[in-house]
Amino acid sequence: MKSKSLASLPKSPGKNPPLLLGHYYHFYNRGVNRQPIFFHKDNWRFFIQKMRDYFISDLILILAYCLMPNHYHLLVYLRAEEVGNKVMQPFGTSYVKAINRQQKRVGPLYQGPFKAKHIDSDAYLAHLTRYIHLNPVRARLVDHPADWPYSSYSDYIGTRNGILPHPEFILSQFASPADYRDFVEGDNDPQDITFKQKLASYAIFD
Secondary structure, three states: OOOOOOOOOOOOOOOOOOOOOOOEEEEEEEEHHHOOOOOOHHHHHHHHHHHHHHOOOOOEEEEEEEEEOOEEEEEEEEOOOOHHHHHHHHHHHHHHHHHHHHHOOOOOOEOOOOEEEEEOOHHHHHHHHHHHHOHHHHOOOOOOHHHOOOEOHHHHHOOOOOOOEOOHHHHOOOOOHHHHHHHHHOOOOOOOHHHHHHHHHHHOOO
């Protein structure tokens, strides 16, 4: 799948760019005041089940994901328009309502609406999945990305065959899942400064 050119679409400060059919995006959000969005082990599994419920393949494909204690990352490909209204809004609302009910809390769980960064070149996709899958290692939650059960990394390296992510689009750039594993776990940070800065603009929270 090739991401289409965005031409010069206007952006409003603090708002997501237009979410367009046939494009790749990095969706993310984090807890209000950087607080946790998961409180029990069941919450992590419930979040993943909600993704299965709402991320219908006719509308959106999840290429990679990682859930962290106070935020999440989703690399997605849009197969329909109005994904924000059709998928992300009801998905987010459903999870927040359930957590508030369970935790007997009120008010927002997230710092605001989900954020979306448009990925305007396929060249960055593999590196972005590497960034996403290494999140728990960089946060010192685990020593190895495969030890973190709440990401798509195990699906990429062939130790799990889940129905949620679609790793085939990224793995097609590699000779085998083992080559992808070496890419993620090896010293493969980009050396080109311009490429590195662009990648950071896709990956890092606003």
